[in-house]
Amino acid sequence: MRYDVTTAPIDVRELEAAVVHPGAGAVCTFSGIVRDNSRGQTVTHLDYEAYAEMAVPQMRKIGQEIRDRWPEARVAMAHRTGHLEIGEVSVVVAVSCPHRAEAFEACRWGIDRLKESVPIWKKEHAADGTFWIEGEDAKPVGR
């Protein structure tokens, strides 16, 4: 199990290596990438801000929840913070399991939980301004 919040580029292979073991037949890896558009607008870059002292324990909690549901799963998660350019990896969840159905399910469950409960925020710099992204809402900076 490995949980990182880091300003350095995420090494996806390293996270996968952290979950692989001789009994694991399946690895499912989700990577979130900075897209060049959002809300129909061109995006130039992002800034991510984290409450790191809480984010890492929240990730660990999600990892434990995954193990409660899929006891054979091994989990690694990382979220990047700071300035990110288009095409850079912002978040990774890697899960290994003996078989593939549970690897997919556990990985998807992990990223969904991470997105709703890990205190990390996205500031989007787009053609129409700069916004804090709060769930479904984009709130202009300063208001």
Added chain:
Amino acid sequence: MRYDVTTAPIDVRELEAAVVHPGAGAVCTFSGIVRDNSRGQTVTHLDYEAYAEMAVPQMRKIGQEIRDRWPEARVAMAHRTGHLEIGEVSVVVAVSCPHRAEAFEACRWGIDRLKESVPIWKKEHAADGTFWIEGEDAKPVGR
């Protein structure tokens, strides 16, 4: 789109790089790994055999089926053949999409279709003998 059947080790990052583009916000990657056990028996290694001239077109067909269902998906698939040791990657399906739900769904659909329709066979070398794995069945070699 990229479809490989190869005796060389699979470079997972290279396949992911083949599906990433500025509009892709989500990459889901499945890797199948050689496990150290099967049917309750210790496995020592595997041999994969392919009908390569048919396997690559079948992969391409699956890629097209994915694009019919998820038009924004980009797909890369690779299957290794020959002698594989425990822990080695035998198969990879990488899919990018704008958002994560479709990336997970398309990737899972891709590996499920690959496993049922791409002519590649697994010979399992285990503590209790050598077997051809045919779907749910393990058939002893020579019978």
Added chain:
Amino acid sequence: MAVAIAVRVRFFARLRELAGVETETLQIAPNSSLADAYDALRARHSSLPARDGVRGAVNQEFAGWSERVSEGDELAFIPPVSGGRR
């Protein structure tokens, strides 16, 4: 009994920008709730939004608004996380 306890407050993301501070110390009556603490902070930083849409955390764990705060606690007030479309 103490007339006031001191808690450490942290703001994040949009709330940090609206409050204009990242961390501060708040003196508050013993036995106050997380809601009481937030209301006291709003009196000080008028641009902070109403409680709905804000979550509170005490000592790095999400907490309900009625949770009591204690001397030395770290309180955090945080907007919805980035979530993003599934």
Added chain:
Amino acid sequence: MAVAIAVRVRFFARLRELAGVETETLQIAPNSSLADAYDALRARHSSLPARDGVRGAVNQEFAGWSERVSEGDELAFIPPVSGGRR
């Protein structure tokens, strides 16, 4: 009309081992089906299994047993693919 057509046959995996050959040329009556071709091969290689559990392909595409084969076709007889538990 030709008395026979020639097709190329390929066996894979367990079928290759049971047949004892990887490729061979089969002479067969014009208008034969894929099933006819397999039956002719079974007469020659008695350890080949019955058709159920075997799939046929013509020119690198899966084909039904009733599909007609033509001069120069590549036929392949293949056991279930590895599949594996989901």
